[in-house]
Amino acid sequence: EDKIGMSETWLRKHRLIYDGATRHPLIISICDGTINIASFKTWLAQDYLFVRAFVPFAASVLIKAWKESDCRGDMEVILGGVASLEDEISWFKAEANKWGISLSDVVPQPPNKNYYRLLESLMTFWAIEAVYQESFAHCIEEGSKIPPELKETCARWGNEAFGKYCQSLLNIANRRLQKASDEELKKAEFMLLSVLEHEVEFWNMSCGNK
Template sequence: MEGKAKEEAGKGGVIDTWLRKHRLIYIGATRHPFILAIRDGTVNYSSFKKWLGQDYIFVREFVAFAASVLIKAWKESDDSEGDTEVILGGMAGLHDEIAWFKKEASKWGVELSETVPQKANQLYCRFLESLMSPEVDYTVAITVFWAIEAVYQESFAHCLEPDTNTPPELQEVCQRWGNDGFGQYCHSLKKIANRLLEKASDDLIVGKAGDDVLKKAEVELIRVLEHEVEFWNMSRGTA
């Protein structure tokens, strides 16, 4: 590793540099009023139920996106074995997540078969679909994959911190994404993304095409954060 990439790695990687640069939108996505309302116990339960039904639809789409990232890792990664294991572990988690959504929906009286995707959800799913194309670089796709998982991890872990008023009936929801195991999984995804982003940055230095990949990854990361904010807004009924 050399030059710019080395510098970035020393500071915590390309991703941390971008998160510092786009701090406001990152905070917007991970400290949204919907999450803060769960954390202080003032959450509106009809908003929560709306989120539950909509997120089930999103997760089904996200599984297809995860599968597309897995294929890219298998085809394009310089550490195919290591990367595919991490992604496959995430997909096993998504399998559990779908079963969990069904169980929660019946507990909260949410009829999943009658839930219609709302505008913000449709747009987010369309965005995911656009990134499933084989033309989209693995580096871009894994950065997006990490960002989507990390927003939920950061958001729900915030509700589990000491001295919060998260209602007992929502603790399990927060545990789903806020637990340490999920945190470690996100850390593994971040490491993969940083490795590839630093490689793209090195390619740039030696005159290979790395610029497009880096620019696209940064733009798509911001788009994820914007979609996440819109998704929370939709759940709260403010979109």
């Protein structure tokens, strides 16, 4: 089940940019406790908007799974992801409240808006989740010095259950890639690479070093 598929092959090929997305200075600063709180707040507000855009995208992937998948389990996996987004939106609202951020005043910055254009395929769906999973899981590894008030944030994407969910998405993506045409394969690899680039830009936006 967990054998090496196309997606892992591509991640190896694009290792440097993958590490750039999952070991970004913002993530490193969370791990070592040197995070600038203003950066964290920018990230939180912008990511709230990103997740709002992600909801209809997740719903579109769910429809595709129902129409196109040859495996019934696929729909349940995606449904689990869709279902958890309501709680995620509530979490963002509560967290913003804690930090004194007024979400109704937040507008998406260009790196955020640009990212919305990529919300269209199963490949991007998996990659978007996997980058956050890997990034935040790194923050909760032993020896990290995350500020206590950021623990919950890191656990939200770094937890084991979310890791398993990402693995399930990866398995679905790999299975579908086995049946893909050369054209579709090219597109999928391009989409994966684009996600990695947009994740780096997204973190950069929050660091203020555009």
